[in-house]
Amino acid sequence: xxxxxxxxxxxxxxxxxxxxxxxxxxxxxxxxxxxxxxxxxxxxxxxxxxxxxxxxxxxxxxxxxxxxxxxxxxxxxxxxxxxxxxxxxxxxxxxxxxxxxxxxxxxxxxxxxxxxxxxxxxxxxxxxxxxxxxxxxxxxxxxxxxxxxxxxxxxxxxxxxxxxxxxxxxxxxxxxxxxxxxxxxxxxxxxxxxxxxxxxxxxxxxxxxxxxxxxxxxxxxxxxxxxxxxxxxxxxxxxxxxxxxxxxxxxxxxxxxxxxxxxxxxxxxxxxxxxxxxxxxxxxxxxxxxxxxxxxxxxxxxxxxxxxxxxxxxxxxxxxxxxxxxxxx
Amino acid sequence: xxxxxxxxxxxxxxxxxxxxxxxxxxxxxxxxxxxxxxxxxxxxxxxxxxxxxxxxxxxxxxxxxxxxxxxxxxxxxxxxxxxxxxxxxxxxxxxxxxxxxxxxxxxxxxxxxxxxxxxxxxxxxxxxxxxxxxxxxxxxxxxxxxxxxxxxxxxxxxxxxxxxxxxxxxxxx
Numbered sequence: 237x238x239x240x241x242x243x244x245x246x247x248x249x250x251x252x253x254x255x256x257x258x259x260x261x262x263x264x265x266x267x268x269x270x271x272x273x274x275x276x277x278x279x280x281x282x283x284x285x286x287x288x289x290x291x292x293x294x295x296x297x298x299x300x301x302x303x304x305x306x307x308x309x310x311x312x313x314x315x316x317x318x319x320x321x322x323x324x325x326x327x328x329x330x331x332x333x334x335x336x337x338x339x340x341x342x343x344x345x346x347x348x349x350x351x352x353x354x355x356x357x358x359x360x361x362x363x364x365x366x367x368x369x370x371x372x373x374x375x376x377x378x379x380x381x382x383x384x385x386x387x388x389x390x391x392x393x394x395x396x397x398x399x400x401x402x403x404x405x406x407x408x409x410x411x412x413x414x415x416x417x418x419x420x421x422x423x424x425x426x427x428x429x430x431x432x433x434x435x436x437x438x439x440x441x442x443x444x445x446x447x448x449x450x451x452x453x454x455x456x457x458x459x460x461x462x463x464x465x466x467x468x469x470x471x472x473x474x475x476x477x478x479x480x481x482x483x484x485x486x487x488x489x490x491x492x493x494x495x496x497x498x499x500x501x502x503x504x505x506x507x508x509x510x511x512x513x514x515x516x517x518x519x520x521x522x523x524x525x526x527x528x529x530x531x532x533x534x535x536x537x538x539x540x541x542x543x544x545x546x547x548x549x550x551x552x553x554x555x556x557x558x559x560x561x562x563x564x565x
Numbered sequence: 566x567x568x569x570x571x572x573x574x575x576x577x578x579x580x581x582x583x584x585x586x587x588x589x590x591x592x593x594x595x596x597x598x599x600x601x602x603x604x605x606x607x608x609x610x611x612x613x614x615x616x617x618x619x620x621x622x623x624x625x626x627x628x629x630x631x632x633x634x635x636x637x638x639x640x641x642x643x644x645x646x647x648x649x650x651x652x653x654x655x656x657x658x659x660x661x662x663x664x665x666x667x668x669x670x671x672x673x674x675x676x677x678x679x680x681x682x683x684x685x686x687x688x689x690x691x692x693x694x695x696x697x698x699x700x701x702x703x704x705x706x707x708x709x710x711x712x713x714x715x716x717x718x719x720x721x722x723x724x725x726x727x728x729x730x731x732x733x734x735x736x737x738x
Contacts, residue, residue, distance in 0.1 A: 256627070263631045263653045270638075270646025275696065281645050288639040295591065303595045310597075371594040373642050376605055376705035377693045380642040381596065416642060423697060445702045501596060 286411035289382055293414040296370035297384045304502060311500060362475065364398070364505040365389045367415070379422035379444060381405075381501055386413045389506075394473045396507045399496035402479035403427070403467060404504055415506070419498055420480065421448055428470035429480055431457055437468055440480065440492065448481070450490035459483050459490045474509045578731050582625040585727055586613035586633045589720070594640055605705050607713040610637050611685065612720040614652045615678055618659030619666050620728060630656040644696055651685050658684070671721065678717050686710055 274281045315322065367385030385391050387410050397404045397417045405425065409416040418425050425442035429450070436457035442448045453459065463483045469476030481492035593609035610633055617625035634649030641648070658681050666674050690706045 259627050260653065260657055263627055264650065267631065267634070267646040267650035267653060270635075270649065271644050271692070271696070274645035285639050285642075288636075292591070292640065296594070299591075299595060303597055306597055369596045371640065372596045372606065376709045377644075377647075377689070377701060378642040382594075382640075418642075423699075423701075443699075443702070444705065 282409045285416070286386075286409050286414070289409070289414040289416065290386070290411040293370065293382075293384055293386075293411075296382070297368065300368050300370045300384070307500060307502065363508045365391060365508065366503055366505050367391075368503055369501045370414070373422075377423075377444065379405075379419040379425075379442065379498070380408070381417050381419065381504075383415045383417060383504060383506070384413065385506065386411045386415045388412055390508055391415045391506050392508075395509065396467070396474035396478060398478065398505045398507055399501060402481075402495040404494075404496050404498065404501065406473070407506060417504070420494055421446060421498060427480065428468045429465045430468040430476075431459065432464040432466050432479075434458075435468075437470065438465075438490075440465065446498070447484060447491040447493055450483070450492055453490060459486050461486060464495075465492055474507055478507075579624050581727065581731055582613075582617040582621050583629050583633065585724060586610060586617065586625070586629075587636065589613045590633060590637050590640070593637075605708040605712060607716045608682070608686065608709060609713075609716075609720065610634065610648065610652060611655055611682065612678070612713065612717050613724065614655050615659050615681060616721060616724045618656045619663045619674070620725075621732060622656075622660050622663060624732075625656070627653060627656050627660075644693065647689055647692060650692075651689055654685055654688075655681055671718075674721070675717060679714055682710060682713055686713075 365385055367383035367389070369381045370384045371382040373380040383391075383397075391407055391410055393407055393410055395407045397406060403420060405417040405419040405422070406427075407415050408418045420427055420440060420442055421444065422442045423444045425440075425448070427440040428437065429440045430437050431453075434457060436454050438450045438453040438457070440448050441451045450459065450465065461483050464479060465481045465483065467474060467476055467478040467480060479495055481494045483490060484493045485491045589609040589612070593606050597606075614625065614630045614633060618630065630652040631649050634652035635646075637648040637652075638645045662677055666677055686706060686709060690701055690703075694701045
């Protein structure tokens with residue numbers, strides 16, 4: 237644009253100032269309108285976000301590598317600062333785990349013999365796709381992360397995301413190459429869970445704080461600090477028994493700490509839960525996979541996205557049981 | 566030919582404020598996890614828009630600020646339009662004060678940034694609290710405020726380097 241001089245500048249300046257003022261109000265109104273629209277038409281907003289995420293995914297994935305190095309360095313410094321504390325914790329934990337190992341061995345034997353008695357098939361296989369966290373929520377009001385895997389890898393809305401140690405969140409928006417996950421600490425997160433001991437059902441409700449609340453716990457339940465909380469599988473979106481969190485306070489509402497350090501997420505696995513079981517109208521289909529009905533459906537379930545872990549779909553024998561995500565006490 | 570080249574170079578350099586802001590937006594989204602802080606990131610976009618709206622408001626237009634905010638909104642997961650609103654406000658505040666700050670010291674600029682930050686971030690907090698009809702935790706808000714305030718000198722330094730290197734030779738659009 238050429239510089240205006242003389243008379244035209246004298247006229248243009250006030251008009252420009254007026255436009256500027258008008259633009260401010262217009263843009264403010266547009267932003268406010270967007271906030272309202274995003275409350276009303278969520279699907280459209282989700283589609284747009286997925287599209288934008290797809291476009292920037294290659295850039296963010298490219299820089300995720302150096303970021304991983306930076307995170308490792310930060311973690312290293314942190315580890316050194318807390319090395320004594322950590323050592324003490326690990327020693328006590330080790331002593332406790334050795335006892336648990338005994339228990340686990342005995343239970344494994346019991347389990348195997350009971351299975352033989354029932355002629356039950358092995359657990360259904362859950363297959364996983366692994367992706368990398370390439371961006372976080374970008375603000376103090378949300379707890380989300382962006383993964384560099386999407387529809388092309390078989391990721392679908394609602395699937396559970398597992399980190400090192402347990403449940404992290406679920407998939408909420410899926411693009412072709414990227415997917416957004418809602419962490420369990422987010423304000424909008426509601427997760428059906430149960431206490432590991434006793435199996436009392438509850439809902440884990442995020443509130444953007446690092447310690448989500450355990451709500452709707454039945455009166456009979458006795459939550460104790462240190463007790464673990466696992467997914468209950470209610471709602472059928474993912475299986476029961478994924479480790480989620482540990483109870484850290486019981487006075488004034490039960491609060492838990494997620495087993496996964498949500499501030500240091502890197503590689504995460506998206507669980508491709510057997511959908512045939514969800515689709516089946518038989519109510520018993522939602523029951524745990526030990527039942528014989530589940531065995532009959534087993535061969536149909538293996539999607540082809542994770543060939544390393546998925547057995548051949550045509551295979552007549554039920555797939556061998558895959559290790560569930562390792563619990564970290 | 567050389568005139569055309571010069572003009573093209575000028576056009577590209579004129580986009581520098583917008584591009585540097587977008588780069589900072591992306592940088593702010595990287596999952597760099599601070600230990601013991603649950604996903605609190607500094608408001609990089611806010612710093613960039615504040616800087617450019619004071620020093621090169623001809624190149625960082627209000628529409629540009631809006632679009633940067635919109636991009637951040639689309640890439641993050643908060644309410645759509647919240648960052649756009651915040652950055653338009655920051656731009657307006659920066660523009661209103663720019664005559665005062667153009668000649669003044671960095672410390673003055675920093676103080677002004679603190680004021681703008683102290684107005685815009687709690688306003689966003691309030692809007693989100695209203696939208697969810699529940700008071701949001703204040704710890705992340707305070708953490709973000711302090712983190713942004715601490716990192717502003719670094720961003721200021723980097724952007725002023727950029728400006729001196731590429732925009733000093735009379736880029737006018």
